[in-house]
Amino acid sequence: MSGLRAPSNYSEEPPRHPSLMVNSQEPFNAEPPRSALIASYVTPVDLFYKRNHGPIPVLDDTERYRVSICGLVEKPLELSMADIKKFPKHTVTVTLQCAGNRRTAMSKVKPVKGVGWDVSAIGTGHYATSIWGGAKLADVLELVGISKLTSVSPLGGKHVEFVSVDMCKEEKGGPYKSSIPLIQATNLDAEVILAYEMNGETLNRDHGYPLRVIVPGVIGARSVKWLSSIDIIEKECQGFFTQRDYKMFPPSVNWENIDWSTRRPQMDFPVQSVICSLEEENTVKPGKIVVHGYAVSGGGRGIERVDVSFDGGNTWEEAIRYQKSTAVPYVADDTSTGDKWAWVLFKAEADVSHTTEIITKAVDIAGNVQPENVAVIWNLRGILNTSWHRVRVECV
Ligand code: MTE
Secondary structure, three states: OOOEEOOOOOOOOOOOOOOOEEEEOOOOEEEOOHHHHOOOOOOOHHHOOEEOOOOOOEEOOOOOOEEEEEEOOOOOEEEEHHHHHOOOOEEEEEEEEOOOOOHHHHHOOOOOOOOOOOOOOEEEEEEEEOOOOOOEHHHHHHHOOOOOOOOOOOOOOOEEEEEOOOOOHHHOOOOOEEEEEHHHHOOHHHOOEEEOEEOOEEOOHHHOOOOEEEOOOEOHHHOOOOOOEEEEEOOOOOOHHHHOOOOOOOOOOOOOOOOHHHOOOOOEOOOEEEEOOOOOEEEEOOEEEEEEEEEEOOOOOOEEEEEEEOOOOOOOEEOEEEOOOOOOEOOOOOOOOOOOOOOEEEEEEEEEOOOEEEEEEEEEOOOOEOOOOOHHHOOOOOOOOOOOEEEEEEEO
16 A cells, blocks of 8 residues: 555654653553543543554555455455545544553563553543444445445455554564454444544544544454555454464463464453552541542443442442543443443542552443452463452551
């Protein structure tokens, strides 16, 4: 594809917000301070976590930039950004979470491989696209002869692969890529979109300008940035990030006995909640403590409950949950008042008179609950740390 340039070094990186905590400079991986996440329901673009595997591409959105839709399709197609922007804009509010969120805490059990993250490899954005009337990937795929709700295309395609242009060492200098099942891509209700805006602004370079995929309810790794092609393929993507990364193994698997083929690529993320108004270690005066945080589950499963303990897990109280504003009560699964794919923020308070642990655990509408300890879900890649989030408060 023309109109694209993937630098091989880091001399053309975009400017970034100074308050981001940088976990790796090259490639650039950074997250905001945890307190920034609860300052607003929608995370400001400049504070949104940035997760990259190579230098940021230098692209434009002129006629030179085209996305091809090819592979097992009857009528391959190329779209320019002008083609895409001709159509009405669809907006969906989505919480994107990296599978590596909270990896640093998991690595304290036993070392894991991967960039360390605190609790902020997560954020909520308004993404917009305008593909073909409905703005959904499902509508685009119809243009190449694949109907809605199709699990096998007429030419035998079962997966949709998204290929980028960035150069990643894990792909031996090739582009980042990943895939999702065709049935998800062709399901309007799954709201998979080709996004060119974030929070009402043109996507910025860090987040995939000019066009990226957003796969709601699924680990961030499948939301491929700087889209170059959409390939309809028979087997799931054979690239590194689908086959040899972002899979969850049991604690018994190590780098000597690992067999990547035994596990499926991770898609939905599990139920998660985190306290953001306190650090891991805190010193407080005896009295009332108010805690704020976020809770979210994958697959569009709403948050049924957030339990908070102010005494190390002996007793629990239910937190108040809200999305857009504290004034609007959140009802899980009610899409007339709530955002299906987005987090809830929560608030709970209690008197604390002695040194203790404050803990949060969330329950989603399927009754899934966070595991009590990180050790039982330890895995060598350090992904999906969704254990109870604990912060220590020392009363002085
Ligand atoms: N797409 C490309 N092309 N290259 C990448 O490195 N990282 C993935 C995904 N898409 C990545 C990518 C991962 S692991 C995550 S968590 C999200 O992008 C992060 O998106 P963000 O940087 O916009 O927050």
